[in-house]
Amino acid sequence: VQLVESGGAFVQPGGSLRLSCVASGNTFTINAMAWYRQPPGKGREAVAKIAPSGTNFYANSVKGRFSISRDIPKNILTLHMGSLLPEDTAKYYCAAMGNCSDYLCFNYEPGFWGQGTQVTVST
DSSP states (O other): OEEEEEOOOEEOTTOOEEEEEEEESSGGGOOOEEEEEEOTTSOOEEEEEEOTTSOEEEOTTTTTTEEEEEETTTTEEEEEEOSOOGGGOEEEEEEEOOSSOGGGGGGSOOSEEOOOEEEEEOO
16 A cells, blocks of 8 residues: 655635545545645644544544545545644654444554655644
8 A cells, every 4th residue: 555645835824725646556444534634843733533434533632623534436535634733743643544344443553555655734
């Protein structure tokens, strides 16, 4: 499985951005998918996750501002980011989980990762 992210950019506080991730290869092995991020000098953290059923998870820091969606037939994962804050600055990674079932995948570490796309929120 290969995951390729796009959409990262420099944006001002309060702005919006849409990240996309296209999956290719043995996509039939993918169950749930997720977005993670790694701020400068910090560890990687889960931002949002989505299961095939549509069940989703959001980190408290992004609830009400970010929205995750997935087009399963087209193998595209999207993250809509609104009301962006400087603390949202990070490298954002697309990830996929397999060998698990629906939202139970949320408890698993992703087995597949993209290379990441940089989001910088600043004046």
